[in-house]
Amino acid sequence: MSDAFVQVRDLTVQFPIAGRMIRAVQGLSYDVDLGRTLAIVGESGSGKSVSSLALLGLHDRRRSVITGSISIGGREFVGMPEAKLRHHRGNTAAMIFQDARASLHPYLTVGYQIAEAYRLHHRTTRRAARAHAVDMLGRVGIPHPARRADDYPHEFSGGMCQRVMIAMALVNDPKLLIADEPTTALDVTVQAQILGLIAGLRDEFGSAVILITHDLGVVTDVCDDVLVMYAGRGVEHGPVRSVLGSPTHPYTWGLLESLPSLSGPAGGRLHPIPGAPPDPLEPLPGCPFHARCEFRDRVADGRCRTHLPDLAVRTGDDAHRSRCHLAVPDAVFAAEIAPRLL
Structure with a gap:
């Protein structure tokens, strides 16, 4: 029996549509230990984000059917009452969403939003929560954090907004951090900074990290293990060096x-995968x-x-x-x- 911090066993996520079931995730199993990073890779529609949203109970229970087991820190999350999920969501496990600018409230300052996430899980004053929010902004590399805490999301660049999202996700010191395409639409220099920041904070907090990405170069640089998904299933899983090397x-x-x-002939053509993924309504x-x-x-x-x-x-x-x-x-x-x- 595994003693990993995150244990996913036979996870299935289905969405009923017009009397039929879309099988978005089927029979998915994996573990993640504290202090390690698991990359989940695959084409769009392979089930990467759907499976990770299920870990935090973020699917509408009225419009989804989730079976299997999700154990985080020894607690079973599948079937957990919503009130308990809200306690663990952001506290035990947190998520960095793909579009940081769209995930931040445009009418609230970034400092207020980070402090609000902290106050949801701690009995503290507004002043103490703001001080903690300022501290987190500084830790993720926002210059002049005390002043920038009073700014709004539209006053930050894309990379800075992503740093704000990381600060918000880590403000309660969760032991599981899920990062869903955290470098989307960022230039390569900022991408490297964000990935280095996540890796450094993982080591500082001793967290387990799940990184959802399309970029196999990112996987090689910052991840320990990789899970390749296709059509809602895990098709290959293991250490990065083994999976990508052999x-x-x-x-x-x-x-x-x-x-x-880089070593191929100039002007050489890529080798795309032919065809398209199967229809989730018509599993083969x-x-x-x-x-x-x-x-x-x-x-x-x-x-x-x-x-x-x-x-x-x-x-x-x-x-x-x-x-x-x-x-x-x-x-x-x-x-x-x-x-x-x-």
């Missing part, structure tokens, strides 16, 4: 091939990636089309698992995919 699922190969290469039998996989015909009896592969060890690394029927995917990667990446 991937064993054709979808992960496709993601890597979609990246530009077998491997969800089989319709787009160039290696499906190498599996006997057409099992890719009829049987869902187990998430199992495919290499010598017991911590590295993938969901594929290929007998020796690491050999296929080394012989056919790796040369394309050079």
Whole structure:
């Protein structure tokens, strides 16, 4: 039995629409330890954000069906009453949303918004809460925090707004921080600063971090483990060095091939993944990636089309698992995919 701080087991998130169910997340399981960062990667619509919103109970219970188990710090979050969820949301676990400027209230100063998040979980005076908010603004690198606390979100740049969101998320010292595309629409210099800030605060607070991103370069730089999602399922999971260095699922190969290469020929074309993800209203039998996989015909009896592969060890690394029927995917990667990446 795992003793990880975050334990997700067989998580399924469904949305009923016109008498049918959209299966946005299916059978998802993973762990995150304190002091470590898990990256969740995949195409838009793969279930990254939906699964992470479920961790904080942010889906409307009247319009969603969530099953499985989400244990954070030994507490079961699936089925937890809303009043208890509000206590743990922002206190035990917090989230940095994708569009910081849209997530901040335009009519309230940033200092007020951070102090309000603090006062929700602590019995304290307005003055003490403001002092704490100013301190957090300073810790996330906002210059002249005492003065800037009285400014409104429109007076901050995109990168500064993201820093404000990080300060708000960390104001109650949560042990789980979920960052949903925290560097979207930021230039590369600011991206590096934000990612370095999150990593530094993770070490300072001893938190577990879940980073949702499309950028595999970010994953390599700041994450310890990576979960690759496709069509609502985890298809590959393990340490970053193992998963990105010796991937064993054709979808992960496709993601890597979609990246530009510094060593490739000038003007060379990228290798996009053909086709489109399956319709969540019409789930296909077998491997969800089989319709787009160039290696499906190498599996006997057409099992890719009829049987869902187990998430199992495919290499010598017991911590590295993938969901594929290929007998020796690491050999296929080394012989056919790796040369394309050079």
